[in-house]
Amino acid sequence: MGTGKTGKYFKYAIGEIILVVIGILLALSISNWNDDRIDAQTEIRALTELRKSILIDLDRITNKQKEVNKSVEDINYLQTLIENKNYKYKKELDTLFGVIYGMRILKLNDAFYEYLKSAGLNLIKDEKIRLQIVQLFENDYEQLNWINELEMSINEVSRAYYLSNFHDLTFAKFATPNDFKFIWTDRFYHNIIDYRLITLEVNHIIKYDETINTIKRLVTAINKYLD
Numbered sequence: 001m002g003t004g005k006t007g008k009y010f011k012y013a014i015g016e017i018i019l020v021v022i023g024i025l026l027a028l029s030i031s032n033w034n035d036d037r038i039d040a041q042t043e044i045r046a047l048t049e050l051r052k053s054i055l056i057d058l059d060r061i062t063n064k065q066k067e068v069n070k071s072v073e074d075i076n077y078l079q080t081l082i083e084n085k086n087y088k089y090k091k092e093l094d095t096l097f098g099v100i101y102g103m104r105i106l107k108l109n110d111a112f113y114e115y116l117k118s119a120g121l122n123l124i125k126d127e128k129i130r131l132q133i134v135q136l137f138e139n140d141y142e143q144l145n146w147i148n149e150l151e152m153s154i155n156e157v158s159r160a161y162y163l164s165n166f167h168d169l170t171f172a173k174f175a176t177p178n179d180f181k182f183i184w185t186d187r188f189y190h191n192i193i194d195y196r197l198i199t200l201e202v203n204h205i206i207k208y209d210e211t212i213n214t215i216k217r218l219v220t221a222i223n224k225y226l227d
Helices: 002-082 093-100 111-119 127-165 180-185 187-226
Strands: 166-170 174-177
Touching: 002 093, 002 111, 002 127, 002 187, 093 166, 093 174, 093 187, 111 127, 127 166, 127 187, 174 180
Parallel strands: none
Antiparallel strands: 166 174
């Protein structure tokens, strides 16, 4: 009789333990599901904000690219004119002289990427997208920042020359020569023109194209992932 009751109590205790274990596993499962849901929502918000940020930068780069392309056209035109040593001064030349002077600085927004790094890039679950993000900011954006620094160095050379030989200066737009015949035949000024053209073609135009393509690929990948 006592043995029967003990057996029943034992079975009851085992049942209680099983129920407790099931309850714990259920709670853990719900907790994990909730954590995954929160992580997914956080990832979606992060990718949405990142997409918004780089699309703004895409617009900035595209506009700057148009400006630089126009500058390259103007400088090429100036080079064809300056081959004629006897060319007569015209006021319209001042806009071409102005193109040589000044810096082409492009300011991009990497604040959200810095936030992502501090929060942990593993927040982005898709490895390909994560790698594309890193490439854009650690490679493309870094090179554009380097170009900004180079622009300041180039300006140090051209600025001194322009302050000595030109007046009515407006960055990248306008400059009137003090002595037209001198600057028109000055080999040093010709070198400044050549170098300005090379830096715009090799640095700006090429890197703008690369960055634009990187942003477009990343936006496409984010769109597909979010859909």
